[in-house]
Amino acid sequence: MPVLKVNGQSHNLAVPDDAPLLYVLRNDLKLNGPKFGCGLSQCGACTVLIDGQPVRSCVTSAGAVVGQDIVTLEGLGTPEKPHRLQRAFIDEQAAQCGYCANGMIMRAKALLDTVPKPSEGEVRLALDGNLCRCGVHQRIISAVMRASREA
Amino acid sequence: MNAPFKPRFSRREVLAGGGALALAFSVPVSAIAQAPAGAPAAPRLPGDLQTNRKLSMWLRIEEGGKVRLLVGKVELGQGILTAVQQLCAEELGVDFNRIVITSGDTSLVPNEGVTAGSLSMPGCGTAVRHASADARGILVDLAAQRLGVDAGKLDVADGTISGEGKQITYWELVSGQELEVEATAKTPLRARDKRRYIGKNIPRIDIPAKMTGQPIYVQDLRPDGMVHGRIVRLPVYDAKLVSVDTSGVEKMPGVLKVVRDGSFLGVIAEREEQAIRAADTLRRIAQWDVPKDVPTSETVYDWMQKQKLQDIVIKNDSRSNSTAVAATIAVEYRRPFHMHASIGPSCALATLDADGMMTIQTHSQSVFETRNAIAMMLGVDRTKVRCQHVQGSGCYGHNGADDVAADAALLARAMPGRPVRVQWTRNDEHKWEPYGAAMLTRIKAGVDGNGNVLDWDYQLWSTSHGTRPSSNAGNLLAGQVLEKPFPLPVPVNGGPPNYAADRNAIAMYEFPGQVVTTHFITTFAARASSTRGLGAYANVFSIESFMDELAHRAQVDPLEYRLRVLKNERGRAVLQKAADNFGWANWRKAPGRGRGIAYAQYKNLATYCAIAIEVEVERNTGKIRVLRAVAATDSGEIVSPDGIRNQIEGGIVQSLSWSLKEAVRFDAGGVHSDDWISYPILTFSEVPKIEIELIDRPGQPFLGAGEAAQGPTGAALANAVFDAVGVRYRELPLTPSKVKMALQS
Numbered sequence: 059m060p061v062l063k064v065n066g067q068s069h070n071l072a073v074p075d076d077a078p079l080l081y082v083l084r085n086d087l088k089l090n091g092p093k094f095g096c097g098l099s100q101c102g103a104c105t106v107l108i109d110g111q112p113v114r115s116c117v118t119s120a121g122a123v124v125g126q127d128i129v130t131l132e133g134l135g136t137p138e139k140p141h142r143l144q145r146a147f148i149d150e151q152a153a154q155c156g157y158c159a160n161g162m163i164m165r166a167k168a169l170l171d172t173v174p175k176p177s178e179g180e181v182r183l184a185l186d187g188n189l190c191r192c193g194v195h196q197r198i199i200s201a202v203m204r205a206s207r208e209a
Numbered sequence: 210m211n212a213p214f215k216p217r218f219s220r221r222e223v224l225a226g227g228g229a230l231a232l233a234f235s236v237p238v239s240a241i242a243q244a245p246a247g248a249p250a251a252p253r254l255p256g257d258l259q260t261n262r263k264l265s266m267w268l269r270i271e272e273g274g275k276v277r278l279l280v281g282k283v284e285l286g287q288g289i290l291t292a293v294q295q296l297c298a299e300e301l302g303v304d305f306n307r308i309v310i311t312s313g314d315t316s317l318v319p320n321e322g323v324t325a326g327s328l329s330m331p332g333c334g335t336a337v338r339h340a341s342a343d344a345r346g347i348l349v350d351l352a353a354q355r356l357g358v359d360a361g362k363l364d365v366a367d368g369t370i371s372g373e374g375k376q377i378t379y380w381e382l383v384s385g386q387e388l389e390v391e392a393t394a395k396t397p398l399r400a401r402d403k404r405r406y407i408g409k410n411i412p413r414i415d416i417p418a419k420m421t422g423q424p425i426y427v428q429d430l431r432p433d434g435m436v437h438g439r440i441v442r443l444p445v446y447d448a449k450l451v452s453v454d455t456s457g458v459e460k461m462p463g464v465l466k467v468v469r470d471g472s473f474l475g476v477i478a479e480r481e482e483q484a485i486r487a488a489d490t491l492r493r494i495a496q497w498d499v500p501k502d503v504p505t506s507e508t509v510y511d512w513m514q515k516q517k518l519q520d521i522v523i524k525n526d527s528r529s530n531s532t533a534v535a536a537t538i539a540v541e542y543r544r545p546f547h548m549h550a551s552i553g554p555s556c557a558l559a560t561l562d563a564d565g566m567m568t569i570q571t572h573s574q575s576v577f578e579t580r581n582a583i584a585m586m587l588g589v590d591r592t593k594v595r596c597q598h599v600q601g602s603g604c605y606g607h608n609g610a611d612d613v614a615a616d617a618a619l620l621a622r623a624m625p626g627r628p629v630r631v632q633w634t635r636n637d638e639h640k641w642e643p644y645g646a647a648m649l650t651r652i653k654a655g656v657d658g659n660g661n662v663l664d665w666d667y668q669l670w671s672t673s674h675g676t677r678p679s680s681n682a683g684n685l686l687a688g689q690v691l692e693k694p695f696p697l698p699v700p701v702n703g704g705p706p707n708y709a710a711d712r713n714a715i716a717m718y719e720f721p722g723q724v725v726t727t728h729f730i731t732t733f734a735a736r737a738s739s740t741r742g743l744g745a746y747a748n749v750f751s752i753e754s755f756m757d758e759l760a761h762r763a764q765v766d767p768l769e770y771r772l773r774v775l776k777n778e779r780g781r782a783v784l785q786k787a788a789d790n791f792g793w794a795n796w797r798k799a800p801g802r803g804r805g806i807a808y809a810q811y812k813n814l815a816t817y818c819a820i821a822i823e824v825e826v827e828r829n830t831g832k833i834r835v836l837r838a839v840a841a842t843d844s845g846e847i848v849s850p851d852g853i854r855n856q857i858e859g860g861i862v863q864s865l866s867w868s869l870k871e872a873v874r875f876d877a878g879g880v881h882s883d884d885w886i887s888y889p890i891l892t893f894s895e896v897p898k899i900e901i902e903l904i905d906r907p908g909q910p911f912l913g914a915g916e917a918a919q920g921p922t923g924a925a926l927a928n929a930v931f932d933a934v935g936v937r938y939r940e941l942p943l944t945p946s947k948v949k950m951a952l953q954s
């Protein structure tokens with residue numbers, strides 16, 4: 059029965075310890091930010107921050123992150139009050155289907171938290187393990203660069 | 210369910226309840242040009258108005274100052290809903306934000322067929338534009354009567370009609386009674402200088418929700434009582450389930466039911482991870498009969514030529530001059546199977562209600578035909594199945610969306626009253642989606658003493674690019690393997706004007722003689738169906754690579770070589786623009802670098818697109834680095850510049866990914882490209898800088914942009930690699946090993 063701290067709130071969860079964090083976040087906590095893309099740690103769609111580090115929730119068990127600070131896309135901002143990265147993704151129209159966006163924004167958040175003014179090359183490198191099939195890479199890079207400027 | 214997402218409208222809610230008023234007019238019907246239903250000479254209406262003729266099928270003026278726009282086309286991430294909302298706001302004369310869209314619900318919206326083929330703007334956009342203009346015209350006439358002011362003196366601003374000091378709003382004008390009126394498409398469109406939305410970059414309506422984790426995808430639906438389903442697919446194509454002992458699995462924690470029907474095997478559990486575990490166990494213990502002698506991804510090109518072929522000559526222009534042929538050049542090109550490979554695997558929800566109604570939430574491109582196919586599979590009347598489109602992950606053609614909807618329906622039938630959510634795994638998606646079909650092409654050209662083409666003979670071999678549901682259960686994966694199976698229909702190749710395998714097979718250059726033959730194969734080496742561009746990708750790759758070969762042979766600049774035989778002015782304009790923006794004329798070659806250019810008009814009738822690419826090739830590794838891609842396109846009149854840009858940009862990246870990295874590998878052991886390691890796609894470090902220039906053609910028809918870049922990108926890439934290292938690559942993809950091998954030989 060793990061107690062999880064998600065977006066600043068503690069949740070007492072009646073779920074098995076070995077349930078993947080992704081399903082617990084989505085199905086038990088009804089969060090939609092983290093997405094199921096592969097379940098294999100290969101695409102990044104399920105990324106959340108755990109104690110500030112980008113982590114792939116599809117291969118992380120709920121029991122492994124008890125007591126740690128879990129932040130999902132919802133924890134960054136809302137449509138009314140978006141985080142500057144979310145704002146920048148909207149301003150750059152950095153999406154087609156947008157299914158990859160969660161991973162992109164969460165990975166970029168971790169980058170900007172450690173490297174506030176990254177070069178374009180650093181952004182590309184940080185996001186290299188996050189897949190986008192619609193091909194909006196150039197827009198995503200622009201959005202991250204914009205967010206870093208608007209810090 | 211959180212606020213902005215409400216997929217389950219009832220029909221009443223939209224038609225009458227919830228305060229909705231139908232667009233209702235109290236003008237006499239005779240005042241509106243209208244043919245009686247079924248009259249022989251119904252006038253031809255533009256776009257999808259032709260098949261959905263009544264205004265009330267498209268538009269409703271609703272209480273609370275709202276307008277509801279109903280469309281059959283669906284959002285696939287291509288931005289179509291924003292673009293049609295722009296058109297509606299413009300032509301109806303209301304603020305953009307007053308409009309609420311319902312799309313892709315088989316019980317509510319006009320049947321506009323499949324959302325595919327770059328036809329949404331020509332079909333739906335055109336219809337919405339004229340329907341909205343017609344509605345405005347009618348409302349203005351109504352206001353003229355009501356206000357006693359000449360219609361010509363009235364102006365519309367945000368749904369308020371005013372003139373000579375009097376005014377009335379749309380919402381005050383319409384009454385509760387419904388009057389169905391056919392569109393005329395005769396109302397003048399808004400004058401260019403009065404436009405607020407057409408041609409402007411209006412931010413996409415769906416992006417804020419997507420960037421903040423609001424529930425907007427089908428994957429995010431969680432109705433009360435929902436349970437989780439998983440399917441155990443066949444290990445290889447055409448396998449048969451011999452036996453499976455389900456008793457142990459039925460006792461696993463959370464498992465509610467194992468469903469078996471012939472070789473269809475699925476499981477339902479309370480929790481998602483329980484369903485996954487149960488399916489994994491079933492997969493381990495199931496016994497299958499598997500076919501032995503099957504084509505492989507290596508032998509497929511030989512296999513194609515040995516099949517029974519349907520030979521269709523689609524162009525046969527023999528040369529009328531008698532110039533002597535100085536040389537004949539013949540080459541062969543190949544493209545492998547590749548995937549749509551959406552980032553989110555396919556997903557659907559289905560619920561069987563007590564009254565026997567099966568309601569399915571799906572990201573299908575073809576809600577109506579999928580509904581019909583599923584009804585056929587279930588053996589129920591079409592009216593007993595309802596499909597509601599809810600967005601999924603990016604869609605680039607016929608992917609697993611329809612199959613997973615069928616899977617969900619079969620599981621839901623076994624568990625009435627509970628919404629069953631079926632989520633395909635990554636492995637399901639990679640192995641079972643229908644691929645873009647492998648193709649083989651051969652071109653033979655007879656040229657004169659200056660290297661100009663005299664005779665052009667083009668032949669192509671391909672399996673089908675179209676196995677969409679098409680209202681037939683035999684096209685659904687589940688339908689094919691039931692105890693009483695539905696056979697896969699014999700595919701037919703789509704004919705003119707859009708074509709399918711032979712899309713863009715006719716070269717748009719003015720050659721004195723041109724013969725084009727399609728060798729269509731009705732059997733399958735791997736499951737294949739519509740994938741962005743269909744045959745156009747291979748055909749444009751072949752034609753534009755060969756034009757480059759011929760230009761080099763003639764020692765003529767490839768741009769100039771094309772312009773000699775390209776007479777279409779709009780085609781010439783994009784080609785010249787792409788070359789200019791690239792800096793073609795002053796480009797200087799550096800060691801290991803190369804440039805290439807290619808052009809096509811998609812489907813020979815839609816968007817004109819030219820692309821120039823610069824690459825750098827590492828000789829010792831064979832690695833190709835794409836440095837930049839410069840495109841110019843003409844899609845007719847532009848509604849959303851950024852929408853077109855996004856489509857072209859994404860198309861270039863996706864086609865580069867296909868052309869540099871992608872090929873589905875399969876043999877008797879099944880599909881081996883089953884995850885992102887065994888089937889890699891382009892990543893951030895490999896995506897080049899992309900520059901796009903759009904040429905606007907005010908007053909010209911919308912041409913649709915989604916698929917225009919696929920062919921030219923592949924050819925421009927191969928041409929650039931040739932320019933860099935002097936080796937011609939005729940088989941896609943251009944993987945480093947292939948490039949290295951060719952460089953060393």
Ligand code: FES
Nearest residue numbers: 095096097102116
């Ligand atoms: S879903 Fe977790 S990395 Fe793909």
Ligand code: FES
Nearest residue numbers: 154156158190192
């Ligand atoms: S926007 Fe569709 S996968 Fe990235």
